[in-house]
Each structure stands twice: as structure tokens, then as C-alpha cells.
Amino acid sequence: MAETRDIKYINRNFDDFRSQLIEYAKSYFPDSYNDFSPTSPGMMLIEMAAYVGDVLSFYQDNQLQETFLQHAKNPSNLYSLAYMMGYRPKATTVAETILEVTQTVDATGVDNKPDFDQALVISENSTVKSTAQGQTTYLLSDKVDFNFSSSYDPTEITVKTLAGGVPSEFMLKKKVHAFCGKIKTTTESFTTSEKFATLTIDDDNIVGVLDVTDSDGNIWY
């Protein structure tokens, strides 16, 4: 039968672990180790073990804290706990799509390559209107730069027209994420300072607030 040893599980910081380990060594290994001065190599090992215990205890406390709605800090945990209690957020979502944007550029006269001096840059939040019925407006979520190409944001280059067997025009194609919506601006006046002022925006189907700036150009969060 295994020997029952007195191990306490409630002392969980560095100093408590250290003193518990010293007491443990004194109780169970009195013939193997007796030097408990801070300079001894054995104490160095004991303190290293106490340090590991201290760090693990921190994470254990942190994990436990995340299981309580009133103490959780991680947003995904907070949402999970809220869902568990029956909360259903009334989030407004918008239609999203991937747009293909193309541009035709001439070939350079020297080596018959695309002339990137003609390549355009379309800024983010530019609006694109659908030709279908309803003429829905889309906003580009990212900048479209035909000069730039990477594995993350590639520019596809194809020959559009040939003249005398050599390319005379190229077509540059990029893909960009777009979402359906409009950017609107609303202005509110403040006369006196007020802590945590609350404003009601007089509109429907608000997806989110992009930014808040004052008349001096300062950004507020």
C-alpha cells in the first residue's frame, strides 16, 4: 500500500511552494539533504520547482477565472458563457462578396511587358454599384493596387490583344473583398464635458462605427 504523505494543495505561490518543499524535504529526506541556506545548489533546485509551481498556479487560476461570467476576460469565453445562459445577440450582418477588378494596360515598347506606370490604385471604402435590379452599393474593404502582387494579394496578368504576334495590351486582374453598405456621417455637438456620454444615432440597420473624430481632427475611441 502506498505511503500516505502530508501534501497541502492550497499553498500556491512561490514562497508557499518553497517553504512546503523545504518542509517536505526535512520530513521525508532527513538523511539525504540538510542544507537549506539560500546559497546551496539544492535550494536552487527547490526554488526552481517552486517557480514552476507558481507559474502553473497562475495559469490554473486564470483558467478557473475564465469559467465565471463575472470574471472572464477572453471575448470568446464571454460569448460562450452568454450563449450558454440563453443570450442571443441581435447582430446586423451585411451581404459580402469577392469582386474581380480588372484593368487594361499597354505593353511597354522595349520588352513587351505590362506597363505598370499605367496601373491604378483604388482606395479602400470605394463604392461599387451593381448593374442588376436594385443597383446595390458595395464598399471595397481593402485597397486595390495593381502595381502590387504577392501570394496573399496576387495580380493576375494575361495578354489581352496581340499586334503582329507580340502583346500590345495586357489585362491585370485582382480580387477584392466587398460588402454591401454605405458609409454615413453623423455630427453631434457637445457643450460641456461629460463622462461616458451616450449618443443615439438616428438611423436603421447600423453595422458598426468606423471612427469618431472631433472638429480638431482628434480620433476618439
Added chain:
Amino acid sequence: MAFEVRKINPLDLQPRKAVGLNIPFRSKDVFSSNYQTKEAIKNNLINFFLTGRGERYLNPMFGTRLRNMLFENINEQKVQEIEMIVRDALNIYFPRIEPDEIKTGSDPDNNLVTFYMSYSIADTNIEDELLINIAT
């Protein structure tokens, strides 16, 4: 006739009771124990001198800047500075140790820096010496 009383640590009278651990940890079973206070103190001194200040968790004053000092040009002023650092550190962490001689030297041809100290322990008849070679 008067005679000087010498103290003996009770552990030194119990040959089967280990005092501390020897460093470096490289015996068959990793740790080898020492059974005399003299050996334990010597190992504690080695551990102390080879620990850099700030290296020990929650004990930032533990250790010396000896290792850093040894890599500087060894001149008379530096030797005095090292001796002062060692004596100050011993006063705090080893109050019973009385250093007799402290020597610092360098052997550039073999890329070696040496630190030597002879010492005695107060109220005992223990005398010992310590030599630390640091290969650069």
C-alpha cells in the same frame, strides 16, 4: 589553562547524513551528496560565485557580478574592485566565512581567467581554498 572552543556542526558527526549537493551535477545518478559541512560550504560558494546577480528568481541580489568582471582587463584597480565585491557579498550571504586571500589572474594564452580564494570559517577549525577557472 585557557583553550579556544571550536564548534562542530552536528551533521559532521553523523557520517550517513548528507549535508548538501555537489556541483556540477554529473554523477551517475545526477546528484551526488556531500557529507561534511566543509564540502557543502565550498559547493555553496561555487554556486554563489557562478550565479549572476539578477539570475535567481525572486532573489535579485543573490550572486555576484564576478563573471562579468573577470572578462575585463585585469589590472590592479580591477583586482581591488573584485576583492571588494567578493568581500561585500560574503558579508551578506556567508557571514561566518572569513576570506584570507583573494587572487584574480588571467592566462590569455590559454583563454583562461582564474579566481582563487582561501578562507576559514569562524569558530571552527575549518580552512579551505577555492579555485574557479573560467574558460573564455
